[in-house]
Amino acid sequence: MNLDDLLALTAQQVPTQLDEARARRIAGHIEREYAERLAANVDITSDVDLRDPVAMRESKRILRSAELLKLGTISWFRPGPQIDWSPEMSRILGHAPGEVPPSLPHLVSMIHPRDRATVRRQVRAAWRDQEEKEAGFRVVKPDGVTAYVHCSIEVVTEDGQATGVIATGQDVTVVEKARQERARRLLRGGTVQQDLIELDPVTGLLTRRRFADEVGRALRTGTGTLLVVSAPPYIRRSTDADSGRDDRLSAAAAEVIRSVVGPADACGVLGRHEFGVLLPYTTVDTAKLKAEEILNRLRATRYLAASSRLDAFGGLVHYDYRMPIESIELLFDAETAWRQAKSQDAPLYVLRQPPSTTQRRDIARAGIRAAVEGSRFALYAQPLRDLELNQTTRHEILLRVLDDVGRPAPPSTFLELAEHVDEILAVDKWVINNALRLVGEGSQTSHYQVNISGRSLADPLLIDHIRDAVARHRVNPERLTIEITETAAIGNLTIARRFADGVRALGCQLALDDFGTGNTPLSFLTQLPVDLVKIDGSFIQDLPRSKALQAVVEGLVQTCHRLGILTAAEYVQDDATLDLLRSYGVDFAQGFHVGEPELIVVGRRTAPSIELELFPAQEQAAR
The missing domain is CATH 3.30.450.20 (PAS domain)
Structure with missing residues (x-):
């Protein structure tokens, strides 16, 4: 646009009276300043650079x-x-x-x-x-x-x-x-986990932990019902080790459950052949009809040639946001209900009036004590590979519980309940006694890691119990690591430090399990004399495919090494993960790709099952 265009554009605009007044005022000011400079003989072009x-x-x-x-x-x-x-x-x-x-x-x-x-x-x-x-x-x-x-x-x-x-x-x-902030937001968008939903790889349903989260959310927001279904095969043998068969049965049962419930109803895997269905804003009578349909379909269908049908039982409980109850307690009530159905040989048991907190705790404690006294456990040993030497130099001793036909099952549900009702110490002492007995009877050529719960550290006599077991079974303490699980349960850091110092004074090492998840603070690395940190498997399982997880793991390993702490990675599944861990300087690797757990002892079979035969409080009184 040249000067002529500007003049033409200006001519099209009709000035207002205010515009004309401003123009007269400015023109007068310019004329006065021009006259003053001429009178003073000042060059009016002195501030203009006229050079080419x-x-x-x-x-x-x-x-x-x-x-x-x-x-x-x-x-x-x-x-x-x-x-x-x-x-x-x-x-x-x-x-x-x-x-x-x-x-x-x-x-x-x-x-x-x-x-x-x-x-x-x-x-x-x-x-x-x-x-x-x-x-x-x-x-x-x-x-x-x-x-x-x-x-x-x-x-x-x-x-x-x-x-x-x-x-x-x-x-x-x-x-x-501003550029750095844009870059940070772009990077963070690609590294943050987009979906917090954890799905069971076999069934596609929520994991127990995430299902428990959904139950907890429902308890805070409204009313409804919770159904827990046990659907094992009708004929089972304790020697049947076909895990693929179990997976196929679980997947088939999950498909049946999904076909009955609505798309908005949360479904989860709670344990081996055990499923949960959350039915929010549903009355007991309405939920009962849906539960009966699920159980009838599970019982009526023949899934595999080796099993005529599924031996399905269900427990149904009502919940209300006004109830003083936690998700673990509601799940416990529903699991108790399906066991009651099984004891009565009925497909479904409806628990319309849940027991009080005291009654529920007493029932759970009695069942856990019976399990400990009956030694309804098995111990397994899983190897840890030294990634520098590329050979097995350690073993972790793992607890398994026995199902109703004596087969070992993961102990997470049982241990969660034991911690919730403050009975975990008895379980930990059973593990210490039996694990150290086996270590003492062997050649002690490996290094052994024994798990105890962080909640048990509150017992001031626990370190004495470990010391006595070490001496009684002639265990070399230098070949023993006490591995603290559920570190979020450590309530008193002073007590935890006293226990840790006692472990080190005994000559044993101290490890923190599942590090990086829960509420385990980084301050534990400097406040407790930790020798080994086990990086939680959630950071390892997808490591080769996630730049974000690689950054977290590498940073944690560097931090630990600068503090003189060894590191171990759980859930290692392939060579690609091993190569990455080795490049980061991780000291030990553990997982099915390294070695599966092997049975080293089975508890006395004084009772047929780890299942707690629990009943509502009113029926307990009648018995």
Whole structure:
């Protein structure tokens, strides 16, 4: 748009009376100032550069352009070492104009130490190639404030020869911080876990932990019913080790359950052949009809040639947000209900009135004590591979519970309940006694890790129990590590430290299990004399495919090593994971790819099952 276009555009606009008044006032001011300057014989063109920029010397052209754009400049010309900077550059560096004489040593001292090499490299490249280069760097001002500066570095030439360097720069702190924030948000968007839902890989249903979360949420927000179904095969043998068959049965049962319930109803796997269905805002009578349909379908269908049908039983309980109850307690009530159905040989038992907190706790405690007294457990040993030596040098002794036909099952549900009702100490003592007995009877050529719950540390006599067991079974304490599980349950750090010091004084090592999840604080690494940290399997299972998990694991390993702590990784599933762990410096690897747990002892079969034959309080009284 040229001047004629502007005049034509202006002519189309009709000025208002206010516009005309402003124009008269401005015109009067200009006429008075013009008359005053003429009377004083002042050159009115003194602040206007009328020179042709093309005819100017190159250095002056660069400096003049920077001045007009309000950019700072730093200049150096042959032959001397002296540099010069403009008033604007002085302000960028944190000085008032003229406050500090320009000098190269002072300039270098103000550039951030980590950026000096970059600036030096770019200046040399510009001089060598005689072409403009750019450099971004930080300067530390006299008051300690750091600012980001961006400079264009140009070489001044005369008759084809380089005669100097001019750097034109500006403060870009605001722009740079905004760019960093955009980059951070983009990176975080790609590393944060998008979906917190944990699904069982066999059935596609929620895991027990996530299903318990859904139950807890439902308890806080409304009313409804909870159904727990046990659907094992009708004919089972304790020697049947076909895990693939079990998986197929579980998947088939899950498909039946999903076909009956609505898409909004949460379904989860609670244990071997045990499923949970959450029916929010559903009455007991309505839920009973749905539960009966599920059980009838499970019982009526023949799934595999080796099993005529599933031996399905269900327990149904009502919940209300006004009840003083936790998710683990509601699950316990529903599991108790299906066992009651089984004892009565009825498909379904409805628990319309749940027991009180005291009654429920007493029932659970009695069942756990009976399990401990009857030694309804088995111990397994799983190898840990030393990744530097590439050989097995350790074994973790694992607890398994026995199902109703004597087959070992994961103990998570049982241990969770034992911790909830404060009966975990008895279980831990059983493990200590039996594990150390087996270690003492062997050649003790490996290193053994024995698990105890963080909640048990509150017992001041636990360390004495371990000391007595070590002496009684002649265990070399240097080949024993006490591994603390459920570290979030450690309620008193002083007591935990006293226990840890006792373990170390005994000559044993101390390990923290499942590190990185739950509420385990990083401060434990400095407040407790930990020898080994086991990185939780949730960080390991998808490690080769997740940059985010790789960053977390590598950072945790580096932290531990700088503190003199060994590291072990759980749930290792393939060689790709092993290679990554080895490259990070992880000391030990554990998982089915390294070695499966092997049976080392089975508890006395004084009772047929770990199942707690529990009944509602009113029926307990009747019995």
